[in-house]
Amino acid sequence: MASVGFIGLGNMGAPMMRNLLKAGHAVRAFDLSDAARKAAADAGAAACATAADAAREADVVVSMLPAGSHVRAVMLGEAGTFAAARKGTLFIDSSTIDVATARLLSGEAEAAGHAMVDAPVSGGVGGAEAGTLTFMVGGHDAAFEWARPFLEAMGKTIVHAGGPGNGQAAKICNNMLLGISMIGTCEAFALAEKLGLDAQKLFDIASKSSGQCWSMTTYCPVPGPVPTSPANRDYKAGFTAAMMLKDLKLAVEAAGVAGAAVPLGGEAAQLYSMMVGGGEGGLDFSAIIHLLRGRA
Numbered sequence: 001m002a003s004v005g006f007i008g009l010g011n012m013g014a015p016m017m018r019n020l021l022k023a024g025h026a027v028r029a030f031d032l033s034d035a036a037r038k039a040a041a042d043a044g045a046a047a048c049a050t051a052a053d054a055a056r057e058a059d060v061v062v063s064m065l066p067a068g069s070h071v072r073a074v075m076l077g078e079a080g081t082f083a084a085a086r087k088g089t090l091f092i093d094s095s096t097i098d099v100a101t102a103r104l105l106s107g108e109a110e111a112a113g114h115a116m117v118d119a120p121v122s123g124g125v126g127g128a129e130a131g132t133l134t135f136m137v138g139g140h141d142a143a144f145e146w147a148r149p150f151l152e153a154m155g156k157t158i159v160h161a162g163g164p165g166n167g168q169a170a171k172i173c174n175n176m177l178l179g180i181s182m183i184g185t186c187e188a189f190a191l192a193e194k195l196g197l198d199a200q201k202l203f204d205i206a207s208k209s210s211g212q213c214w215s216m217t218t219y220c221p222v223p224g225p226v227p228t229s230p231a232n233r234d235y236k237a238g239f240t241a242a243m244m245l246k247d248l249k250l251a252v253e254a255a256g257v258a259g260a261a262v263p264l265g266g267e268a269a270q271l272y273s274m275m276v277g278g279g280e281g282g283l284d285f286s287a288i289i290h291l292l293r294g295r296a
Contacts, residue, residue: 001025004150005058007051007074007081008095009036012121013064015128016094016154018043020062022131023153030054052084060090060150067246068097075105087113092147094135096120096247099165099172099254102138106164115143118164119151120171124238132156136174138167169254176251178215179244179268179285185215186289189222193293200225221286230284241288242281245272 001024006017009031021027021044029040030048037047048054051074055061061081065071071093075081081091091109093102093116102118109116117139127133133155137144144160151158161170188211192202203225207217220226230238248269255262275281275291283290 002059002150003028003057005048005054005056005061005081005085006030006040006045006063007054007061008064009033009040010064010066011125012094012128014039015125016062016064016133017045019128019131019154020150021045025150025153028054028056028058050079051081052079055081055085055089058085058089060092060147061085062092062150063095065093065095067095068101071095071097071105072101076108082109082112082114085112085114089114090143090146091116092119092150093117094119094121096171096175096250097168098250099168100257102168103165106139115140115146116164117143117147118167119147120167121155122171122174123155126238127156128154135159136161136167136170138162138165138169140164168250172247172251172254175244175247176262176265176268179248179272180264181213182215182219182221182286183268183271183288183292185213186221186286186292189220190289190292199223215286219286221289230286231289235283235287237282237284239285240282241272241275241285244285245269245276245281248272 004020004025004027006027006029009017009029017027017029027045028048029045030051031037041047091114106116117137119135119137121133121135123133131154134157135151135155137160148158161167189199199222220229221231223231230236251265252262252269275288280287
């Protein structure tokens, strides 16, 4: 078993860290929150005072942070984790950040004598708790193979998407598609309501027809057809609208840099920006149906 430093013990990071403990690894954990550090210690981890302390003496360092600026602040500089870690440490960043930062950090890790993969996740808090996350991994082949057993302790599906930054590229492309498809699904159900078509009837037809998609059959945005969807829990978030907006902005930004056309991605970002601006950013992203009904 390995010594693992874990940085970022939020809604996703904390259960991921606990699954590494369950796999038998010794975990040194850090978060800015005193409560999060205490919870980690109660779970069996060694709580650390700084991110650098968590990285010191670790074989592997896993990070789960809000944005690229946070990851850069933690890893770079004289007080950063790259400087604190022993030569030859593996870094696994599971934050969802911009592709450019992921590639920059991979290069800086190599320059410092380390290996690194970007490994953003899909599956939400439920997947983190159950250990069934999907990891989209960018990095060199050897680093990916080194990271695989640690990722398997936290997830069910591990996909090597290519070189450094490609994990982030896969994540933002997937979530842009998800945001667009959810809006389309919500538009269809909102229109059905106006036309007097029962939501269950539309679901029974469309879920077996050409309109079928994950946003409908697994995460239906209206109460009833899929009992496990957030629509049946007052849109309590599995994945917040604010997080969807963040990912859509990353996708639009990446498209601008790459010269790709994403007109629907741009429209989706504007709609989610309206939803978040209307005070519903903490709701599940499927609650975008409120905006389409004119209730946001």
